[in-house]
Amino acid sequence: MTEQKAELSVLGGRFIKAFHHMISTVKIHQENNQLIKESITHFAKALSEISGGMELEMLLWRGRFFIQGEKLHYRKEIFSLINEMLDYFPQRGLRGLIFRPNFKQSSLKEFVIFARLLNESAGREDPPGWLEKQFKAYEISWVEILKEMEEPPELELKKKEQARQSYMHAMVAVKEVAQKVSQRSVAGIRKARRLAQTMVDLVLDDESLMLGLTTIRDYDDYTYTHSVNVALLAMALGKRIGLSQIFLEQLGICGMFHDLGKVEVPKEILLKPDMLNTGEWDQMRKHPLIGVHRVLNLHASREMKSRAAVGPFEHHLNYNLTGYPKTHFVNKVTLFGKILRIADTYDALTSERKYRPRAFSPDEALRLMWSKVGEDYDPILLKMFVNMLGLYPVGTILKLDTGEMGLVVDYPRDDERTRPEVLLLEDDGQGGLKGGKTLSLEERDEKTGSFLRNVLECHHPTKLGLQPAQFYLQEAS
Ligand SMILES: [Fe+2]
Numbered sequence: 001m002t003e004q005k006a007e008l009s010v011l012g013g014r015f016i017k018a019f020h021h022m023i024s025t026v027k028i029h030q031e032n033n034q035l036i037k038e039s040i041t042h043f044a045k046a047l048s049e050i051s052g053g054m055e056l057e058m059l060l061w062r063g064r065f066f067i068q069g070e071k072l073h074y075r076k077e078i079f080s081l082i083n084e085m086l087d088y089f090p091q092r093g094l095r096g097l098i099f100r101p102n103f104k105q106s107s108l109k110e111f112v113i114f115a116r117l118l119n120e121s122a123g124r125e126d127p128p129g130w131l132e133k134q135f136k137a138y139e140i141s142w143v144e145i146l147k148e149m150e151e152p153p154e155l156e157l158k159k160k161e162q163a164r165q166s167y168m169h170a171m172v173a174v175k176e177v178a179q180k181v182s183q184r185s186v187a188g189i190r191k192a193r194r195l196a197q198t199m200v201d202l203v204l205d206d207e208s209l210m211l212g213l214t215t216i217r218d219y220d221d222y223t224y225t226h227s228v229n230v231a232l233l234a235m236a237l238g239k240r241i242g243l244s245q246i247f248l249e250q251l252g253i254c255g256m257f258h259d260l261g262k263v264e265v266p267k268e269i270l271l272k273p274d275m276l277n278t279g280e281w282d283q284m285r286k287h288p289l290i291g292v293h294r295v296l297n298l299h300a301s302r303e304m305k306s307r308a309a310v311g312p313f314e315h316h317l318n319y320n321l322t323g324y325p326k327t328h329f330v331n332k333v334t335l336f337g338k339i340l341r342i343a344d345t346y347d348a349l350t351s352e353r354k355y356r357p358r359a360f361s362p363d364e365a366l367r368l369m370w371s372k373v374g375e376d377y378d379p380i381l382l383k384m385f386v387n388m389l390g391l392y393p394v395g396t397i398l399k400l401d402t403g404e405m406g407l408v409v410d411y412p413r414d415d416e417r418t419r420p421e422v423l424l425l426e427d428d429g430q431g432g433l434k435g436g437k438t439l440s441l442e443e444r445d446e447k448t449g450s451f452l453r454n455v456l457e458c459h460h461p462t463k464l465g466l467q468p469a470q471f472y473l474q475e476a477s
């Protein structure tokens, strides 16, 4: 974090705390009460400190507060009040507030009115509209209301660009390590670790965005895109089961280097367009143990290396301990191993490979994996994985009963991933497709109450010659 960001984070925490204190105090006490005076003086001070005489934007998006466009990092001590505030804004139909510099000229009484109106707006029919009228009537001109709506495009684009860049950097980092390892020179994983940390942040912030990225496929760099995809899928699943940030980072590293042992498998075998013969399979089956060996030789702390070695060692080991490598000293697959087994198989099945006519569509892959539940995959984890990806995973192309085609870009509710949001694909006039508007498949006909659009078929994007990640990232532009 830069010094400036760190300072903003501290001041931001203080500001939200003062804001929370002010609105809670005016709820309980009378106008001329000393406590109210104190809380308002305190808020005004925090506001002028953080705004530095400029306009101040306080925004809530997807459960995070942004002050001047920067995400606020929560400290433990403000956690519970932040949680309260996360309800406070949506209850009032607010996305945020902008404080104008002329707040300095306003009286204490005006602040009290402002805070009371905010509190009272919750029960109104159109809280933001009501607030705007009230502010006008009381001549409160130093605060502007931001109504709840879609994410401001600049913010969304910035986030998408950051996500895409982290993905690409992670891929390059894996590639660099693999190249160094294959040349037998010493490779460090500091860069990979830093990128894993960034990816954890991004997954925690916006799971759908990161899952959308896993549809990136690069034919020539398959092993590397595959490694980053596995890392992301594993981290997203890890997040679902509540792993801490440190564990998620380690899981990401495991994913990034799970196939490192492939540096010693001849290219002819890796890229063979037909099925492998027995001898070739034997060679292929060596990549987990070679991977362990290579990971342990990396330049990193012993603890980090022993954690990271789980990736190569266990990713082809089944839940019931079949699979490979054959082991006699292990009687249980670790949690990391079980997660990676699922993430690895899913990404491999949904990727295009030379030795089969086409990739499995996401729903086909999940169905196939489900047929091996309890044998190859941990039942609970696989269930959570299917839930996480939804009936139609992000990045899938849907054929709709309206004749339209849509790319699944998000799910409005994480707990019930049934009817996604889709980006409609339109003819671009040059024989290709371009992104149109984004809409939800939950939209219903006002009169009949039935859904406006239903899914007829679910396609793998490559069947239509599409790279969904491209669309996905361009969606907001
Ligand atoms: Fe592998």
Ligand SMILES: [Fe+2]
Pocket: 226, 230, 258, 259, 344, 348
């Ligand atoms: Fe793999």
